[in-house]
Amino acid sequence: MELLCPAGNMASLKAAINAGADAIYLGIKDNTNARSFAGLNFTPDTLKQAAAIVKRAGKKMYLTINTFPQTGQEQRWYDAINAAADYQADALIMADISLLDYASQRHPQLPLHLSVQASVTNAAALNFFQQEFGIRRAVLPRVLSLKQIRDLAKDTSVELEVFAFGSLCIMAEGRCQLSSYVTGESPNRGGSCSPAKHVRWHEANGERLTRLNEVLVDKTGVEENIGYPVICKGRYLADGAEQPEFILESPTSLSTLELLPELARSGVGSLKIEGRQRSPAYVSQVTKVWRQAIDTYLHAPEQYQSRAIWQQVLTKVSEGQATTAGAYQRSWQ
Ligand code: SF4
Known part of the structure; x- marks a missing residue:
């Protein structure tokens, strides 16, 4: 092989x-x-x-x-x-x-x-x-x-x-509507999903908020080891759930x-x-x-x-x- x-x-x-x-x-x-x-x-x-x-x-x-x-x-x-x-x-x-x-x-x-x-x-x-x-x-x-x-x-x-x-990648191999909806860029021709220029980190009171443009993708402790933020691997609060979860895909x-x-x-x-x-x-x-x-x-x-x-x-x-x-x-x- x-x-x-x-x-x-x-x-x-x-x-x-x-x-x-x-x-x-x-x-x-x-x-x-x-x-x-x-x-x-x-x-x-x-x-x-x-x-x-x-x-x-x-x-x-x-x-x-x-x-x-x-x-x-x-x-x-x-x-x-x-x-x-x-x-x-x-x-x-x-x-x-x-x-x-x-x-x-x-x-x-x-x-x-x-x-x-x-x-x-x-x-x-x-x-x-x-x-x-x-x-x-x-x-x-x-x-x-x-x-x-x-x-x-x-x-x-x-x-x-x-x-x-x-x-x-859980989408049809690079043709992702999730990422292009949030960033306005094609993951196919734009080089990747979640281009770095759209990623924002904000740390306060021991918490780190990770956003892609204005969308909150994850909230973690500042010491927590996290992967590069992409929309499908974010933690979201589903209707009726008590805690945010990886509801689409885990990192x-x-x-x-x-x-x-x-x-x-x-x-x-x-x-x-x-x-x-x-x-x-x-x-x-x-x-x-x-x-x-x-x-x-x-x-x-x-x-x-x-x-x-x-x-x-x-x-x-x-x-x-x-x-x-x-x-x-x-x-x-
Ligand atoms: S956001 Fe997820 S599903 Fe969409 S292109 Fe990126 S890795 Fe694939």
Whole structure:
């Protein structure tokens, strides 16, 4: 199984390679990818350097061009696709049908991976993208159970990639009305949900009030360890409830260390670590743990067990210092 790691900048790219990633995904410094934060991503020059570093290390580089162009602005996305061809990316990660069409016509030699943002969850849809655009791989949305992934793998020859570790999003992968309602910005083209410029903290009388614009997302003690505030992971007072609760989603990270053998047996070919917005130290720590886990599994698949020390390292860097297996272990369909 491939270990695919995030690189928001050159330091993270080197950290991922040194820690044992098989492949790196990254984006260009504009809104052609869904993580267009200030200070993140690659210029044409740094992309060229990144491609050379990745090739020298014998790894793979996938360029993320996974946002949806607005009418009249398509050229920026075409330029990004052409740059990927120039720098010999090992694959493009894309969701928009018109871009898949452009890339498959213009650069038929460039492998295409269907982004999680396409939210494709059934074999017929995967096979359609394969027939029309020749996609080699699809990144599955984080809403599928292990059984659904197994069933999918039986009915398609498209290679499957899943999220193994990182933040969870309960919406249709980046198309969030919650965040755009409160901030007025698209989580897709704006770089993230809950952009930092809308976040406000106010501390008084031992309490910390966290707001996104004017919406109170959480109230905690000032010493309490809290994750980055996003609307779906806020605590709200539901009608009739006595205490504010996490009524939509808890702040927690997806972690599938325990499920590694089942993911492998399900036919998953690539494990993705989420987090291009995270620090090089984070990328290094998480990549090292997953390298060890995959190597341990490959060495003796039948004896594989997740180790407590791996989980400790991952829990420390997880949202809310808690992890979940998310939908993979959901019993209902
Ligand atoms: S607010 Fe929650 S559901 Fe919406 S994009 Fe952010 S993480 Fe996803």
